[in-house]
Amino acid sequence: MADQQLHHLHWGAEALWHQLQPLLPGLAVEVVARSPSTNTQLLDRARHAGTGHASSDEAQGRRTGDKQPCLLVAEQQTHGRGRQGKAWFASHGASLTFSLSLPLAPADWSGLSLAVGVALADALDPLQPEQAPRIGLKWPNDLLLLEAGGLGRKLGGILIETVSIGTQRMAVIGIGLNVLPQPMAELAWGYACLQELQADISAPQALALLAAPLVRTILAFEREGFAPLQAAYARRDALHGRAVSTTLAELPEGVADGLDDKGALWLRVGAERHRVSSGEVSIRVAAAGAGSTGVDGGTTGTAGEAPAC
Incomplete structure (x- = not known):
């Protein structure tokens, strides 16, 4: 021990x-x-x-x-x-x-x-x-x-x-x-x-x-x-309802709209919802939604691999 x-x-x-x-x-x-x-x-x-x-x-x-x-x-x-x-x-x-x-x-x-x-x-x-x-x-x-x-x-x-x-x-x-x-x-x-x-x-x-x-x-x-x-x-869920951008060329931005039962992120673009689960996606909250920090923050990863130690 x-x-x-x-x-x-x-x-x-x-x-x-x-x-x-x-x-x-x-x-x-x-x-x-x-x-x-x-x-x-x-x-x-x-x-x-x-x-x-x-x-x-x-x-x-x-x-x-x-x-x-x-x-x-x-x-x-x-x-x-x-x-x-x-x-x-x-x-x-x-x-x-x-x-x-x-x-x-x-x-x-x-x-x-x-x-x-x-x-x-x-x-x-x-x-x-x-x-x-x-x-x-x-x-x-x-x-x-x-x-x-x-x-x-x-x-x-x-x-x-x-x-x-x-x-x-x-x-x-x-x-x-x-x-x-x-x-x-x-x-x-x-x-x-x-x-x-x-x-x-x-x-x-x-x-x-x-x-x-x-x-x-x-x-x-x-x-x-x-x-x-x-x-x-x-x-x-701190992202729900917030405008975010991604590094995906086919889905550069959207509004975070919850998760599915596998942990993938839903992004709403207009009337459509898109499922985001790629390991190389970077999610950044748009400047208007970044809160008191005044700076965008990025997260890259999947729902199964992510950062700390």
């Missing part, structure tokens, strides 16, 4: 293991002071599983060469990343950055990042039936802190990557969440943090809130796909 307690933070790794192990037998929970990227680290292990070659973790005495689930938490990531090589800023104590690796075999991978987003948002911002959400979801991979009259500011992101090991496929699900206030300049979507929702929350407390709901949602997605979560996502 955990190799150490990190500085002044108490991560409760053993308690997390007891909570999650019944859901993921064979799980390891590991906490490290620093990692270049938790996703990269777990992908490296997975690629070396069964090859007989050591991964870069072996010198640290960590479990390598197997296909068991692992929750890897880094108090600081030095080279966190999103899609297309974009950096994810994560400073010591101010961010929650972790990755979960596990063998996964859904009938359809479409919508996995959306399912993860719903799990995180519902755990951190539980809603009553008629309550307006504070955390919104921006297709396909971002969490926003919503603001009246605007789209909101970026709270976190999700990066999902997969690797084949024999007949199995390992999913590595990376999460990055801003926890404490910190100065950030020139961010397209602005900066938001969890302490704006709960003043005294810490990164370990946030992880304790969301770890089990996240695992349960991923396992449910493997069985049932995205469709059962379609309504929950719609309730937090």
Whole structure:
């Protein structure tokens, strides 16, 4: 499980293991002071599983060469990343950055990042039936802190990557969440943090809130796909009704009009609706709808692969 307690933070790794192990037998929970990227680290292990070659973790005495689930938490990531090589800023104590690796075999991978987003948002911002959400979801991979009259500011992101090991496929699900206030300049979507929702929350407390709901949602997605979560996502859909542009030559712009049961985005152009699911589509909110940031923000990816750690 955990190799150490990190500085002044108490991560409760053993308690997390007891909570999650019944859901993921064979799980390891590991906490490290620093990692270049938790996703990269777990992908490296997975690629070396069964090859007989050591991964870069072996010198640290960590479990390598197997296909068991692992929750890897880094108090600081030095080279966190999103899609297309974009950096994810994560400073010591101010961010929650972790990755979960596990063998996964859904009938359809479409919508996995959306399912993860719903799990995180519902755990951190539980809603009553008629309550307006504070955390919104921006297709396909971002969490926003919503603001009246605007789209909101970026709270976190999700990066999902997969690797084949024999007949199995390992999913590595990376999460990055801003926890404490910190100065950030020139961010397209602005900066938001969890302490704006709960003043005294810490990164370990946030992880304790969301770890089990996240695992349960991923396992449910493997069985049932995205469709059962379609309504929950719609309730937090930050793009719905907003004018957006894309990088698709045949569909340069439209109005976001919800998702289908596979997690694809519907764009309305005049009286027609077009389904968008391509892995190379960039969605940008038009300047008039960009809210308080005053800058367009771009997202590239599918509903099954998206950015954070």
